[in-house]
Amino acid sequence: MDLHSQLIEKYRALNKIHSLMIEVTHRCPCSCVHCFQVRNNENELTLAEFSDIFGQLRDEGAINIGITGGEPFARGDLAAVIESARKHGFFLSILTTGLMIGRAEADMLEKLRVYSAEISLLGATPETHDTLMNVPGAFDRMTRAVSLLRERRINVALKTTVMRQNYRELQDMKALCARLGATFQANLTVSPRLDGERTPQDFLLTGEEIAAIDPELINGGLIPGEDMKGGAVLSCNAGKNSAAISPQGDVYPCILMRKKVGSLRERSLRDIWHDSPAPFLEELRTLKPEDVADCSKCGMRAYCRRCPGVTYIETGSLTAKSPTACHCAAGIAAGIRGRSGQGD
Amino acid sequence: MIGLKSVPSPIGGLCIRELGGAVIIITETGDELHSLDETGSFIWRNIDGTLSAGDIVDRLCAEYDVERSRAETDTLMFLETLEDKNLITV
Numbered sequence: 001m002d003l004h005s006q007l008i009e010k011y012r013a014l015n016k017i018h019s020l021m022i023e024v025t026h027r028c029p030c031s032c033v034h035c036f037q038v039r040n041n042e043n044e045l046t047l048a049e050f051s052d053i054f055g056q057l058r059d060e061g062a063i064n065i066g067i068t069g070g071e072p073f074a075r076g077d078l079a080a081v082i083e084s085a086r087k088h089g090f091f092l093s094i095l096t097t098g099l100m101i102g103r104a105e106a107d108m109l110e111k112l113r114v115y116s117a118e119i120s121l122l123g124a125t126p127e128t129h130d131t132l133m134n135v136p137g138a139f140d141r142m143t144r145a146v147s148l149l150r151e152r153r154i155n156v157a158l159k160t161t162v163m164r165q166n167y168r169e170l171q172d173m174k175a176l177c178a179r180l181g182a183t184f185q186a187n188l189t190v191s192p193r194l195d196g197e198r199t200p201q202d203f204l205l206t207g208e209e210i211a212a213i214d215p216e217l218i219n220g221g222l223i224p225g226e227d228m229k230g231g232a233v234l235s236c237n238a239g240k241n242s243a244a245i246s247p248q249g250d251v252y253p254c255i256l257m258r259k260k261v262g263s264l265r266e267r268s269l270r271d272i273w274h275d276s277p278a279p280f281l282e283e284l285r286t287l288k289p290e291d292v293a294d295c296s297k298c299g300m301r302a303y304c305r306r307c308p309g310v311t312y313i314e315t316g317s318l319t320a321k322s323p324t325a326c327h328c329a330a331g332i333a334a335g336i337r338g339r340s341g342q343g344d
Numbered sequence: 345m346i347g348l349k350s351v352p353s354p355i356g357g358l359c360i361r362e363l364g365g366a367v368i369i370i371t372e373t374g375d376e377l378h379s380l381d382e383t384g385s386f387i388w389r390n391i392d393g394t395l396s397a398g399d400i401v402d403r404l405c406a407e408y409d410v411e412r413s414r415a416e417t418d419t420l421m422f423l424e425t426l427e428d429k430n431l432i433t434v
Contacts, residue, residue, distance in 0.1 A: 003377050007368065014364060061361040063370065089359035091374055113357075113372065 011241035015285055017057065017273065018241040019064035021095075021255045024050075024081055025247050027074035030097055031134040032122070034161055034200040036191040036256070036313075037070065044247040047077050049265070051084045053245065056269040058088040065090045066118075068255070070247075073100035079108045086112050093118060098145035099138055106148035116155035119146060119182075123165070124172030132165055146180045156182040161190055162218060163203035170217045186218045188328045191310045194258045204324065210331025211338060218332075234292040236308050239284035243273070253284055256309025287318055294321045303336070304329035346423045348398035348416065352391045352432045360388075369431060378431070383408070387422055391432060397423055 011018035026039040045053070057065070065085055072078050072094055085092055094109065098119040101109075109117070119142060123129035126139035149156050158177050162170065170186060177184035190204045205213075236242075239253030239261070246252070249264035251272050259280045262272030273281070290296050295306060298321075306325035314323055346352070354360065357372035367385040369378040380388055386407060390400045397419055404415045426432045 003379065007363070007377065007379070010363060016363065058361070061363050061368075063359060063361060089357070089370075091359065091370075115374065 008241060011061070012237060015240050015274070017060050017062045017243050017269075019066070019237075020057070020062060020243040020245065021066040021068050022053075022245045023068050023070065023247050023255070024072050024078065025075045026070040028070040028097070029074065029099055029135060030071070030138070032120070033132050033134070033165075034163060034190050034203050036193050036200060038193055038195045039070070040246070040248060042248070044075075045249050045264075047080050047084065049249065050081050053249070053264055053269070054085050054088045054090070056264075057090070060269055060273065063091060064093070066093050066095055067114075068095035071097050071100060073105060079112070082108075082112050082114065091115050096120075096145075097133070097138070098142035099135065101141075101145035101148060103148060106145070106152055106154075109149065109154055110152040114154060116157065117149050118157045118159055121158035121160050121173055121177070121184075122163075124169035124176050128166050128169060132163065143176075143180065146182055150181040156180070157185055158182045160184070160186040162186050162188050162205060162213070163190060164205055164209065165203065167205055167209060167213060170213060174217060187305075188218050188332075189305060189307060189310055189324055191256060191307075191324075192313050194256070194313060196313055201324065204327070205331065207327065207331040207334060210328055211335035213335060215332060215336055215339075233306055233308060234289040234295055235287045238308060239281045253281065254309045256307065257312050258309075259312070283318065292319045300326070300329040300333055303332040346397060346420055346427065346434055348396065348401065348420070350397050350423070350434045351393065351395065352397065352423055352426070352434050353393035354388075354391055355431060355433055358431065371431075376429070378429070383418070384422060387419060388426075391423075391426075 008018055025044055026037060027041055067082065073096060075081065082092060092114045093116040094114055095118045121129065121142070122132040123139070129139040129142070130136055146156050146158070160166065160173055174184045188205065188210060190201050192198045192201055238257050242254060244252040244255040245264065250260045251262045251264060252258055252260060261278040261281050295301060298304070304325050305328065306322045308318060310324060311320060311322035312318060359370040361368045365382065365385065367380045367388045369380070370376070386404065387400055390403055401412065401415045401419050404410065404419060405412055423432065423434070427434060
């Protein structure tokens with residue numbers, strides 16, 4: 001195990017935050033059809049509050065921060081927020097639609113040494129991307145943003161949520177990424193909204209549609225015994241060495257596991273995470289893979305990308321099966337069987 | 345050549361963290377990660393751009409049961425290693 005991996009394991013053993021996502025705002029120019037966010041645009045953390053939080057995170061030992069939203073650039077003071085984080089030495093990535101990145105914004109990210117950008121890609125054509133994002137011209141603005149960032153040697157990953165409207169374009173999306181110098185990541189999981197509302201899942205592929213996809217195109221390749229190794233995630237890093245913070249300073253174990261464990265406007269991070277952790281955090285930290293009994297011995301596990309956060313939204317339980325993950329795993333397994341000539 | 349009167353400072357842009365009593369240093373590019381042992385962590389915490397190597401040796405001797413000559417040798421060697429790795433300037 002290399003030193004980085006050992007370090008992450010040590011953070012996990014000590015329940016120290018290594019990486020986290022910070023939602024700097026929920027404001028966003030898009031209305032993506034599958035968006036899981038429940039927007040709260042009130043009373044966002046101020047720059048001064050962020051500065052204090054970054055200091056607490058440095059003292060905690062945190063290393064990586066993903067700046068996300070909403071659309072982070074919807075905050076007029078985003079550069080100052082990022083600069084404040086950089087003063088504490090964090091490695092920063094930004095998760096964005098790319099719609100608001102012009103030359104000045106790209107220069108700012110380069111100057112402040114933002115390590116990488118993760119940008120939403122919802123189709124290989126303007127028609128598909130713009131329709132799913134509900135913003136005319138979004139595709140052209142996004143591809144320009146990618147070019148501006150790559151010219152500045154900022155790593156870019158284009159991330160796709162695979163849906164019924166775009167799954168036929170996956171190969172072209174991958175080729176687009178190659179042309180733009182970006183990496184491509186496609187995820188089959190369409191999460192319910194964070195409040196449990198399931199409309200986004202109307203766009204989830206059917207089993208037959210999933211089976212028709214080349215497994216190499218989704219989740220970086222889903223070949224059992226290769227990158228899947230241990231199979232479905234039954235007990236993840238959420239609440240241990242990873243966390244999330246909302247625009248109002250609420251702390252969560254993960255951006256998808258929307259169980260508030262404290263407010264940084266009321267308590268210190270140390271108190272929330274270490275001195276008086278909420279019962280939910282304690283539960284997460286003691287959860288073992290075998291506690292997820294239905295999944296730990298499941299024959300589909302090698303094909304499954306169960307996310308404990310999505311499972312919690314779907315079922316309110318940390319130990320239940322995820323209906324979405326089961327659905328996707330069955331489709332993937334059928335597709336792989338079919339391609340290897342074992343189909344019926 | 346670092347001597348006892350040299351005043352070391354961490355270079356800018358490093359990610360410096362404390363974990364379980366040890367100092368972790370990650371270079372700005374993220375390419376190099378250094379995990380210091382107890383003595384190295386103690387010395388690093390005293391590298392602040394104001395204390396000389398000799399001052400750091402004084403503090404080391406006050407904290408640990410170590411002969412001064414040994415502390416001087418080890419501290420100077422350690423500082424030279426940090427300088428070679430471009431983690432400090434003197």
